[in-house]
Amino acid sequence: MNKKYPIGQFVCPQEVQEADIQMWVKKIRTLPHRLKRLTESLSEAELSKTYRENSWNVFQLIHHIVDSHLNGYIRMKVALTEKNPIVKTYEESEWAKLKDYQLPIKISLQLLESLHERWAYLLENLTTTQLQRTYQYPDGDKMRLDQSIALYAWHGNHHLAHIEQALQ
Template identity: 30%
Template sequence: MSKELIAAYSNGYERLKEAIRTLSEEEMHYKPGHNKWSIHEIIVHLADAELVGIHRMKRVLAEDNPALTAYDQDAWANSLGYSGQDAGRSLELFGLMRSMMVPVLESVEGADWDRCGIHEEAGPLTLSQLLERYVHHVDGHLAQMERVREAYREHSV
């Protein structure tokens, strides 16, 4: 596995922290539309998604062809009250989880990157593919956060 991909995974926390560093509470809580997430909710979601992602990656490393369950992210956001949770703590938790997972990933060798889990919706996924997904997951949400910021700016004019 490429050291660059592990580094990109490791850098996710700093990139998120930088993306919200200058935002006001109003910007953090702005929702660009019905059933659209605020930046605050995106941050809380990322912490929950990281819990799931680390669980999946560790199961793939420790078990033979484990079942990887899907979850309904919108149901989690609504039922768990993402808008009322502490986004700062969620971001800290995200960073802590990533910092604890990086040494695990750095210790993976050779064929272990090809170990597989069976996702109930996506089918077989290797450890390498899971890592790529969680790197791109942050990328996708950073782009979403930028769109929310832009919508806030347009709304505030």
């Protein structure tokens, strides 16, 4: 098993079907509950476990998922309200050093639950035209919203697999 990419690397789909969107939105909607079930009774020692040498621990992964998905939600909303906007990137490893990464995971899990409820509702109600809207990274790479939904569904499952690996 590849410890860095336990579910494989993200492959950006070029063609997206309605059934794909529904499956990815379901993954986004259910991620907070799956994470909570997996982590709610963990000890400090278990939260400190890593999935590979020099990786983030379970504690950091949970906080990172929230940061990443907050950014994803905002990127999508900006794309829905502006024409092909250039979205902001962020330094994940620097964010992980900030004081809020010391809060109990319960705080991030609560935020993730609320965020994903709003996000899934928004995604379930996008039109075909809206799903084709794009945003652009500073390096020039473009992403359609339907592709971005795939990315964030993958991202949540990717880190969930890291946590499962760390706990084995």
